[in-house]
Amino acid sequence: MTASGHQVHRSADLVAKADHHYFKLHLQLEGHGFLVQDRREAMLSAGDLAVYDTSRPYSLAEESDHSAVVLMFPHEAIHLPADWLKELTAVRFDGAGGLARLVSPFIERLVEDLGVLAGAGGRRLATTAVDLVTTMFETELDRTRTSRDDPHRQLMLAVHEFIEDHLGDPGLSPTVIADANFVSTRLLHKLFEDTGVTVSGWIRTRRLECCRRDLRDPLCERESVTAIAARWGFTDAAHFSRLFRATFGEPPSQYRRS
Secondary structure, three states, X not given: OEEOOEEEEEOHHHHHHOOOOEEEEEEEEEEEEEEEEOOEEEEEOOOOEEEEEXXXXXXXXXXXXXXXXXXXXXXXXXXXXXXXHOOOEOOOEOOXXXXXXXXXXXXHXXXXXXXXXXXXXXXXXXXXXXXXXXXXXXXXXXXXXXXXXXXHHHXXXXXXXXXXXXXXXXXXXXXXXXXXXXXXXXXXXXXXXXXXXXXXXXXXXXXXXXXXXXXXXXXXXXXXXXXHHHHOOOOOHHHHHHHHHHHHOOOHHHHHHO
């Protein structure tokens, strides 16, 4: 996006009319931007990043002539609870430091050659971009929670990381997760209750999202649906097919063809 100075305002009325909600990652290339959301303000200079959420009102002001990149992705593309990301909206990620120093040039190079997204590896490149952004978010959340000395939040982050690392294990269960993190299953269930989702529900959702990603990945087209399901912990093909259809509205084989 290259433009003269302007302002963008997303009102509560516009939010209410939307069918889907997205995160938007803003990369300032030239000029200065000013983002406001969730009672926070971020002044952005060249190389800086900031995230905002279309499910809530926000304002974005660009001073004079400027250029920027906006990477938009659905909530479910991020394997972090949406309420956690609420802590990061309108927070400036310094493009000269931390992981933002790696994320910013990757996105900028990708935008300079959008043609690479049209090839067989395009979807994987897009997924890689979102994975990098997710890692940046996780690192920032870990840093801010450590500074707040909140043991429950730190534990929850560790639990989510363990689940992500073991999604393909069919034996992954609340008991296994609790034992690995040295807590009781009762405490584990209580942690998830506070987020409005069960432990098993979170595992199932993440596995289904990973399967859906691979089913639409051209580089996985030679793998069977059963093989992809098994990679992410679904050992019963019929059960997986029913879950996938109930979640996404069509059987996995039809989703892949479409």
